[in-house]
Amino acid sequence: MTSVFAIHGLRKSYGGNEVVAGLDLDVERGTCFGILGPNGAGKTTTLKLCLGLIKPDAGTIKVLGHDVSEQARVARQRIGVVPQMDNLDPDFTVTENLQVYGRYFGLSDAQTRERIPALLEFANLTPKADARIQALSGGMKRRLTLARSLINDPDLIILDEPTTGLDPQARHMIWERLRQLVAQGKTLILTTHFMEEAERLCTRLAVIDHGKKIAEGSPRELINTHIEPEVVEVYGDGVEAWANERAASLSERVEKSGETVFCYTHDASGLANDLAHHATLRSLRRPANLEDVFIKLTGRELRD
């Protein structure tokens, strides 16, 4: 049995609103599993349930062989968590943050002192060892939060939107570190709504919406099974008229979003030829990606 994380029939309601509505997930050891969903899909609630911080209305949760309803604390001893919002201790230095956090796991100060240099190295924060938290950039804080989640040398790391709010450079650095962790044999579960993040990092993905799983597979499988392989995005003067007259006959599926028309098809050469005769239209022909799948499955309307 290589499953390190298994939830079945998970349900949680708040005031009649079912936030998690019968969710099943299975995560294999040594993989990076992505939970994808729009805001309010139930991602964070699911993670809180799995840590035993809130109680489910129904369903079972087994993490690292422990039934979370009985043994959440034992399970958490082997889990690292990177929360959505940084909650580093602002009164402490970088090193003190790691030291104090280690104590919550029952680690002696001698044990954490031994681990801290490698963790600072991993997070690229060695020169900042004695810096105050206020002196760190957003990317540094995120890396410190990641280092903090590793203080107990966990088997499973749960990351709730680990790169939200970071600039591209900082994001790439986090991704690189996360790949290192998977290479070391750790299991990662992360929530995200960055498709690029999911596509680059995750071995397997589950798309959830309204508390239910609506698709699951590797990023490639999801693209192959849920969407036409080619996309042509069309915009510019006269796009409305063109869409009404031409788009439907030349593509398998057409969607409008704002001033852009998205044409999905198995072969875009017909569309390309047609567009060559419309000088006012601008277009982009590209292979379908995970974002197209995500939008198809969860819709285009705004989620707040």
Place this chain on the structure above:
Amino acid sequence: MTLDLRLPKVSARFIPVWRRNFLVWKKLAGASILGNIADPMIALVAFGYGLGSLLPQVDGVPYIQFLAAGTVCMSAMNAATFEAMYSAFSRMHVQRTWDGIMNAPVDLDDVLLGELVWAATKSFMSGLAIMLVVWALGLANGWTSVLILPTVLLIGLAFAGLGLIINALARGYDFFQYYFTLVITPMAFMSGVFFPTAQLPAWLQAVGQVLPLTHAIELARPLLLGKVPATPLLNIAVLIAYALAGAYVSTVLTRRRLLA
């Protein structure tokens, strides 16, 4: 919503929570000592000597001696209350420190016990500092005044529990002002901090008898003067009851707030 009414689960994991707060305090001790201790000491000396010189003896002792026991108890009450509300609220709601702690193998019950004991610790430090001044000024008669220190710890636990209840209900810092204005300040006047409760109308004296600060002062004042309190077991029992009830109710309410 159903309440989780189980008794708090006590474990040694509250100790790292206490140590975290202690480490922060150590780093910021200067300002903290000034605020919590200098203030009541100045009031004691100013009112004790200034106002005291205008007064005949109060309850058979110079006013400053009468006021000393009240000041120790009141500042212990204030220190625990402040820590369990403003400071705990920052850690719970603003900085999300508790969320971080609870992602580790530490439960909310441990966090609350750590906060309770920490608030009582601050209260003890504040009471101890004022007692040092009281001793230095020669305001205490006899060794019994040492027993004020364990009394101060009980005051700390009782008011920390009450403060954590208010903390569990607070929407923001403003909420705490109601508690100070409507509960803590009147309590100081009804419990005999500044003048003997015998000066109050009978019905107010009756209300005062259920307040924890009254029982704290009924212990501390005679101990400071080298006398045996009249009803020590009752006073201790009331303070312990407040501490236990506060710990329990605050745990149930904070579970509802954070774990539902």
